[in-house]
Amino acid sequence: GAVVSQHPSRVICKSGTSVKIECRSLDFQATTMFWYRQFPKQSLMLMATSNEGSKATYEQGVEKDKFLINHASLTLSTLTVTSAHPEDSSFYICSARRVGGFGYTFGSGTRLTVV
């Protein structure tokens, strides 16, 4: 089946530093990947759509200069949280859809804590 690997699963960083989160589709190619943010006991909020070889599409209210997305290959998208602040602490999840498929496969998420 389709597997999406997300790394790291947990990260603690200091305020002002940057953190990179990787999302890899292991056994399929994904021209489009999605990045979500989830607060405790709440649903997933789409942050941006990552398109291979082109610029990401950000949802309204998401700062593109703060959340840098790179989708350099058909199997890898990265989200970099730049100049992180405590309010950026959250659970970040990526997903990918196999070309021609309906269902979306999610990574296991990254718990980011900014101290």
Added chain:
Amino acid sequence: TQLLEQSPQFLSIQEGENLTVYCNSSSVFSSLQWYRQEPGEGPVLLVTVVTGGEVKKLKRLTFQFGDARKDSSLHITAAQPGDTGLYLCAGAYYSTLTFGKGTMLLVSP
């Protein structure tokens, strides 16, 4: 903007009870998915429904897609503690997936 209203938000029941979770929208979706999420993990796809009126069964879980493809329901028969988790419906519109707010289900022994 495609909006999905999911209800109830919280459900606490005893083992053996039945329950239904609803997902409603004023928009038409090309498909609708149901996911289950455990704490600290990503959502896991349970089922995708595509055709209006479609009914799919997955052991004790029954999923239904409304005739107009605007709503869906998830029915669990004889719930077990292992069913505890966050259930999310998500509607697909082109390549975008819109999530409902989720239903936190707690099944007590």
